[in-house]
Amino acid sequence: MKIDVLTLFPEMFDGVFGASILGKAREKGIVSLEAINFRAYSTNKHNTVDDYPYGGGGGMVLKPEPVFAAVEALKHEEGFRPRVILMCPQGEPFTQRKAEELASERHLVLICGHYEGYDERIREHLVTEELSIGDYVLTGGELPAMVVIDSVVRLLPGVLGNESSAVTDSYSTGLLEHPHYTRPAEFRGWPVPDALISGHHGNIEAWRREQSLLRTLRRRPDLLETAELTDKEKKWLDAMKRETAEKSPDS
Structure with a gap:
């Protein structure tokens, strides 16, 4: 599987992608993980990616041009349309069932917003879906993207040492998981x-x-x-x- 994250803060993913289960999956070649700064796709001389909202109001809105360009560059590399996911508090609640669904994909692109929000044309004409990890607002989509990636990658064959672990996890069966015990008796x-x-x-x-x-x-x-x-x-x-x-x- 290939997972690309479009973000203004790719450095936030360095530790997450290189440690624990994600790091091991990456080393084994089971998954390719990359954080891409979509500011690199801005075409104005100041490399800005946001602007004031039409109609007034507080905050800044992410412009469509750099986000579209970044996604289209990835689509061109692959030769087919990846699943493009917008991390957004207005999105569909993320569940274990959704993680299982996404784990069957070849290529995921996760877009992490910042500031006040996204230009609506990104929602309407670029992404395949929007996901939320809860009914609260964060400063950006980076932390939600990490949650989604972790829950998806651990379901890929060969990632976990014990393949039955993912099957019996809470929510995988529709129920919460049973209690666990270890030594001493x-x-x-x-x-x-x-x-x-x-x-x-x-x-x-x-x-x-x-x-x-x-x-x-x-x-x-x-x-x-x-x-x-x-x-x-x-x-x-x-x-x-x-x-x-x-x-x-x-x-």
Whole structure:
């Protein structure tokens, strides 16, 4: 996979692209990561990339010319249209499902804005979609782009040491992930659940599934509305909901 980031601050990505999982994936040749300063595509003598908004108002707006030119240069290199994503608080909420979808692409281009916003023609005529990592505003799209890249790259084959890790992560199954334990078997009087040290794979998987359902019920019950559940699991969750309601001080 090839991922290009168009940004005014490419130095922000140096540490992120060179460390941990992303750095290893890059070294293995699984992914190509590059941060490109789209100021280099400005054609005016001062290399400006922003201007005052028509109609007045505070802040500066990113001009269309350098952004279009940067994306078109990348498209020309590849010979086909990459998926062009605008990092924007107005965009579609980024989810694990979206990460899985993007992980199947050959080439992603992420555009990081700054200042007040983008010239609307960038949205209408250049990008394929807009993504947001949450209902809040940051100073630029660089941090959201890092989040998207990290979540996508870790899904690529060969990136993680254990291929099943990405499959069982929170949200990958539609539920929150089950609790984890490691050695020692007992710490300060707190033991590891018996099922995990039983050596019985069926019991272990059953315990993990139950804990995943329970954690989702307690922390993100909204996820259960779309999760794929068996009839037995639905009945068990209904029983847990009744039990929780009975224990509530207000009940």
